[in-house]
Amino acid sequence: MSLTKEQFITEFKDIALKLYAAPLDDLSTQQLYQALALLTRSYIGQPWAETKKRYDQEETKQVFYFSIEFLPGRLLQSNLLNLGILSEVEAGLNELGLRPQKIFDAEADPGLGNGGLGRLASAFMDAMASVGMAGNGNGIRYQYGLFKQAFVNGYQVELPDDWMRNGFAWETRKENRAVTVKFGGWVELRPSRSGNLRVIYHNTDDVLAVPYDVAMVGYHNQVVNNLRLWSAEAPINAGTDFTLEQKERINQITQILYPDDSDASGKQLRLRQEYFFTSAGIQSIVRHYRRTHNSMAGFADRVAIHINDTHPAMAIPELMRVLMDDEHVSWDEAWRITLKVMSYTNHTLLSEALEVWPIDMFSGMVPRIYQIIQEIDRRFRLVFVPQFGQAMIDRIAPLGNGQVRMAYLASIGSHAINGVAPIHSELLKKDVLPDLYQIFPERFNNKTNGITPRRWIQIGDRPLSHLLDKKIGTTWRKNPLALRQLHDFADDTRFLDDLNAAKAENKRALAKYIDQVVHVKVDPDAIFDVQIKRLHAYKRQLLHVLGILDAYLAIKRGEKRPKRLHIFGAKAAP
Template sequence: MALVATYFFGGSLFYGINEKKRFIADFQAEALHLFADSLENLSPMQQYQALAFLVKGYYAKDWAQTKADYDHHQQKQVYYFSIEFLPGRLLASNLLNLGIKDTVEAGLKQLDIDIPDLYAQEGDPGLGNGGLGRLASAFLDSMAADGMAGNGNGIRYQYGLFKQRFVDGYQVELPDDWLRDPYVWETRKENRAVIVRFGGSVYLTPCDNGGLEPVYQDTDDVLAVPYDIAMVGHHNHMVNTMRLWSAEPVPGHAHSLAEKSRINAITQILYPDDSDTAGQELRLRQEYFFTSAGIQSIITHYRRFHQDLHLLPNFVAIHINDTHPAMAVLELMRVLLDDGGLSWEEAWQITVQTLSYTNHTLMAEALETWPEEMFARLMPRLYQIAQEVDHRFRQTYTPRFGGELIQRCAPIADGYLRMAYLAVIGSHAVNGVAKIHSELLKSSVLKDLYTIFPERFNNKTNGITPRRWVQVANPELSELIDSAIDTGWRSDPSLLVPLAAHLHDEKFLKALHTAKKSQ
């Protein structure tokens, strides 16, 4: 029998007409394994869970191999820090990227399973709210598809922002309890947990090498536990990782119910109300929590293979998506100074070479700031480092640009830490999200810093992932495009350009309209 097609399922070859048969057998076995029952006796949600766990198993070997290959070849890795991610529902996307969507759907059809209803069982992960999170997820998707070693770093929120319902004609906001059912796509990595320290006091004491060693007292420690989610590359056997952190009490420590509740609140909800001091402190704790956990994790992984921290920028790139992770500037400095024993000058050079920053707002009043008193109380060591960053910035650039300009863009002024300015000062590259946005950054909201660091500013225009928004969202439209310009566009969006030749093709336009209306 001739080979009709070849697919890779977690390293196993599926040939021709046997691939559907093999999938059905695997699906039935997974259902039995999970629920001790046959597929036909399961609810649609249980059928979805069985399928999702099966698909997760299909890419597991590639996921492990991708990480092993990055380590073996010491490939430079990008870490994308964002307080939001909006990956959306992953089942159909993962099937598409693995190249098995048609096969699986054919098997489901043979099993008489309602395919749209099965897909509808998957909930949207409550990890973001809008463009900020979608941009972050689009970058993760693109990096995996392009074979780039890219990782996400964020928060595993227990609840999303909220759900809207209309009850008796009134809009009602309900909690987005997206983790009520087990989230199939995540993998808890308790062996990679780190401790994040809040509060207490820190004083510096001289050490043998002539530097200063911080001594912490009465800190409020929180365990950061990572949950990893696979970002499956498109037909390339590469699987990257989005790492989300959950706040938990430190094992072995005595915690009151109030303390446990305070720890739990850190990762309980996306964007808690910050209209009062308590809400502002919670937001600040959230931001430091995932930033510190991510930086510590990165440095721990790096030091498994390298002893020389001076080489960090050769192997690590950390990107700050908006100002929420801007404390990465201070936290990386803390780790390099306190744990790595580097001098200030060495640590600062490494930090600037490692970090980059995306700005998302043109309104000066919307740029994130934190009261000095609050910041110093919650992160005393970071505040000490922020003061030194501010002092050295003023000392270095005031003679060249004058005190008035430096006062306008210094990281600390008028009783506040100004996070956007800190992010620019501590990064080697700064971008907006559209050409006009990037130009306005230079001429308005970040004009003073552009005057000082013109070489750092560039543009990265927002894009979309055509796999999700065309191939998954509208298969009929995708097939129509295939019929017009072949299938190359599915992997290379630049190959959509010849579609312009059909701009006045009435037959094609009518089919296009029908395909768009079908969704």
């Protein structure tokens, strides 16, 4: 979009005055952030509406990315960059005597994810919008994130991550798109006059799923896609009143990211979360499709649904449920559509860590979904036991050992299965899902984890960005493959000196930050050996610690080692 510094100053002053009835000088940093975020949202509104309209008019095939986590990070700077107005906004704020970075830092980090799973989901959202792909996210609007971590007298303390305390400027509530998700009760299958089975629900525990939409802004292309996050609320039924206890039980579904599942009630809550956002998403997609189509025959030509790990694997039986029970499609046709629509990313390399649920718990919570999985299991066995033998099919059928096995369900019900790196994808074939690979070799492929260079280089590393512009031009900002031109300068002493200078500038900034936050002075000339991810006993931090011990012992033996600073950034389970 086009925006001058002068236009921005005028519009920023105007919206701040309308919001707070006070001049800029009287506003807090949080108020300045809210004003700037709402102004930025006003710039996003028109391309967002136009993108949705174009997709519908052109009947564009749309991707729906289902993930229990999204980790988008702070959105203000990213949105300004992608709109193409970050420089003008920063110049305007500076002219007003305000510090842009201080305002950007006032934004809370959305507590919608935990680590790599959620960051991958958000990287895909950014990438799909930036390449002009019609890509939508589907997840949970958690009230509280993972947890805030503090240290008191040397001990870790967990505090609630109330990231929505000041509201979330980027969301739009769409109560007119709410759907009902049914839990529990029992299901009656009654023959209808047409010969089909009519599904009748009794004594269900209904929850209203209300969507909140967040704009996903493409880079300099006027494309704005949608991330839909679902919030659980009590249904508004005439003549039905909910007690505070009932409302609290409903609110719990979208209250906390990763509730403690060390006991049965925690496991049940986690299962409710998984079915809640999966069912809401599937119902929403089918409803939107049916607004402009008289039958489901072309559904798979217009819709692709991707399952990010097994948490949304119930999307497979849920789509079958909606197709058969609500749209009156036959089993065979529903399965054909489902298989063509669904694809699955596996994130787990340990077979013992693959997600499973006790049948008793699962069938009690989602009885109709369990019925459909039973039929998927029966038909799978009927087809493949004669070809591959009872023992092999017993190992990989959706139901076995008293459990519902989500990775096997996801693999059987998807037309594509991928890992997140070449070695990972090969290990899926050889170690994690070898029997399924033997049956469906054509389904297995690789999709290497992506990143968003717009955020991590252009915003996160400005010294490097300016150096790249100077050396190879600005094309890399839109097309990362242009970075391959840097191979030509691998032996260019002057360029390498400039690159080291940019790195040194960043290290000095980090050293200053460490001093401010944890009051430790570090040497910016040391090698910075950094690991930032969740802290678990089995993760690679353990190898890092062994490396530190090795270096320590070597130094005690009198060996010379380069000066090295080890930095760990992580949250750890209590």
